[in-house]
Amino acid sequence: SQELEQSPQSLIVQEGKNLTINCTSSKTLYGLYWYKQKYGEGLIFLMMLQKGGEEKSHEKITAKLDEKKQQSSLHITASQPSHAGIYLCGAPRYTGGGNKLTFGTGTQLKVEL
């Protein structure tokens, strides 16, 4: 089984609707990254959460980290076509002075007009 599970796997919403993507870890979280990917392209950094209870917002996207539950959620308010893509959560594993990211299974978001 995957260390990081995302739900839902895919999502179709109408423009203007709100949505939430969840990321649950089977191991202790030492922070959590959220990235967005257009199909077949590189990852675009969205947000990094470092402490339990931390919440960050950027434009219409808000992410929260619940370390006790080993979960993070990403919430998009009033979705737009530009929000479409694959959302990936990544858990850092700090070893040797470096950082290995373990990624979730991804959530594909489509926004219909």
Next chain:
Amino acid sequence: KAGVTQTPRYLIKTRGQQVTLSCSPISGHRSVSWYQQTPGQGLQFLFEYFSETQRNKGNFPGRFSGRQFSNSRSEMNVSTLELGDSALYLCASTKAGGRETQYFGPGTRLLVL
């Protein structure tokens, strides 16, 4: 500031051949990480280089290797290519690793026939 660049963007090889991919990090960044993304396994960590030394390694066979040059540019090599090596290879850079955000390049799409 220019982002992470990867060359080539697309590559077609046949089984048994070898391939070299290149990654130039953001100016001033000294840590480069490599990831493989496939539909079946998702996004998986390959290795990380910092100051020309491999600092972390993922669970990939010895056919996958890498190196980093004094200007922080990195290359990864895959020898004796297999069909299953077809994937999007992504590299990411940070200034020094640790609790820093990894910024990703656009990726190299490798197809093995």
